[in-house]
Amino acid sequence: MGDLFPALDPIPLPAPVWLLKSLHLLLLSLHFVTVQLLLGGLALAFVWSLLGHLRRDEKCRAASGELAGYLPVIVTYVVNLGVPPLLFTQVLYGVALYTSTVLIGAYWISVIFLLIVMYYMLYAATRRLARGRTWWFLSLASLLIVLGVAKIYSTAMTLMLRPEVWQAMYRANAHGTLSPPHDPTLLPRWTFMVCAALAVAGAALVVLSKRRIFSTELRDFFAARGGLLALVGAPLWLAAGFWVWHSQPAAVAHRLAEHALYPAVGLAWLVCVALLGVFGLLALVRKSRLPVALAVGVALIAVLADAAAVIFRDGIRDVTLIGKGFNLWHQPLEVNLQILIIFGVLQLSGLVVIGWLVATMARAKPVTEVPHDQA
Numbered sequence: 141m142g143d144l145f146p147a148l149d150p151i152p153l154p155a156p157v158w159l160l161k162s163l164h165l166l167l168l169s170l171h172f173v174t175v176q177l178l179l180g181g182l183a184l185a186f187v188w189s190l191l192g193h194l195r196r197d198e199k200c201r202a203a204s205g206e207l208a209g210y211l212p213v214i215v216t217y218v219v220n221l222g223v224p225p226l227l228f229t230q231v232l233y234g235v236a237l238y239t240s241t242v243l244i245g246a247y248w249i250s251v252i253f254l255l256i257v258m259y260y261m262l263y264a265a266t267r268r269l270a271r272g273r274t275w276w277f278l279s280l281a282s283l284l285i286v287l288g289v290a291k292i293y294s295t296a297m298t299l300m301l302r303p304e305v306w307q308a309m310y311r312a313n314a315h316g317t318l319s320p321p322h323d324p325t326l327l328p329r330w331t332f333m334v335c336a337a338l339a340v341a342g343a344a345l346v347v348l349s350k351r352r353i354f355s356t357e358l359r360d361f362f363a364a365r366g367g368l369l370a371l372v373g374a375p376l377w378l379a380a381g382f383w384v385w386h387s388q389p390a391a392v393a394h395r396l397a398e399h400a401l402y403p404a405v406g407l408a409w410l411v412c413v414a415l416l417g418v419f420g421l422l423a424l425v426r427k428s429r430l431p432v433a434l435a436v437g438v439a440l441i442a443v444l445a446d447a448a449a450v451i452f453r454d455g456i457r458d459v460t461l462i463g464k465g466f467n468l469w470h471q472p473l474e475v476n477l478q479i480l481i482i483f484g485v486l487q488l489s490g491l492v493v494i495g496w497l498v499a500t501m502a503r504a505k506p507v508t509e510v511p512h513d514q515a
């Protein structure tokens with residue numbers, strides 16, 4: 141290991157790198173999908189509740205009222221699908237991740253409090269809606285908090301790739317209140333997540349338009365707006381992806397381009413995002429008449445696009461760290477079969493329970509506490 145990294149934890153990895161990495165990538169893809177649903181959902185809720193308030197537009201009010209019911213649930217998925225990949229990242233890249241998060245410790249720890257405030261505001265919003273009052277400012281404040289949390293995560297995940305700045309940062313300030321020196325890859329990465337949020341939330345709206353619990357008018361509204369969002373979000377997501385690529389140091393870009401896996405993954409991502417745009421156009425034209433199979437296809441493509449992005453992002457990290465002296469695959473390994481089996485069983489049960497929760501949610505009929513005409 142290079143001199144830039146702290147000495148390795150004496151505890152060897154409990155399972156092969158390929159296994160830890162596969163689970164990490166799977167769960168992180170799901171975390172990204174939920175983060176994008178939250179970001180996109182909040183942006184839509186803000187726009188619709190504001191339009192509903194200013195223009196007295198009933199459809200916008202009703203649509204933002206429906207989203208208000210979904211958002212707190214999405215937050216629980218963001219958090220619960222964030223914890224497992226965090227554990228894997230700590231096991232696999234502990235020396236880098238611990239260092240970067242300690243260096244920006246004040247911001248890192250603030251995420252917990254920011255999330256609590258945001259979560260509270262979403263519940264306060266549903267109470268306001270129940271009393272027929274507007275909530276555009278609560279959705280705006282929540283959106284700003286989530287954008288801020290995303291920035292903190294991007295900062296931590298990019299700082300963990302820069303061991304060359306760690307010592308100077310710590311010498312300058314050991315209280316965790318310092319921002320890292322300028323990094324040309326930070327803004328593209330954050331923008332990538334934000335643009336992805338538009339396209340993925342658009343896909344989610346198209347799926348929502350297939351729920352028969354909504355009126356045909358609202359279903360048409362969801363399908364057309366979702367289609368438009370996917371249509372606009374897809375090229376923006378592609379542009380952000382190219383920006384991420386061009387912001388990488390030449391050596392990293394070169395190693396990725398020469399790699400056996402990453403060019404194919406990059407191409408898969410590109411195709412998925414382009415397809416998302418095409419499906420968006422279809423939904424925009426056909427509205428709620430879009431066949432269910434196509435709506436499900438849109439959702440699947442969005443998830444696949446995220447999975448491809450997560451694998452490529454992982455490649456950027458591995459290649460960057462190898463260039464700086466940390467090779468993930470060279471860490472000491474001591475497979476502990478018992479722990480591995482217990483872990484596997486718990487993990488699988490967790491996924492089954494989450495699947496059951498999602499299915500129950502999809503079947504549930506909303507309690508119509510919110511009088512939409514007053515929202």
Ligand code: HEM
Nearest residue numbers: 175218219222223225226229286289290293294297329333
């Ligand atoms: C509103 C809340 C959250 C938002 C907006 C958010 C956003 C993000 C973003 C933007 C990234 C990618 C950063 C980058 O690479 O540039 C990320 C990665 C990540 N997030 Fe979240 N996140 C949230 C909550 C959480 C929570 C509560 C956890 C866990 C306790 C978590 C765990 C992770 C992990 C582990 C990664 C990446 C790990 C890796 O690079 O291997 N996130 N998140």
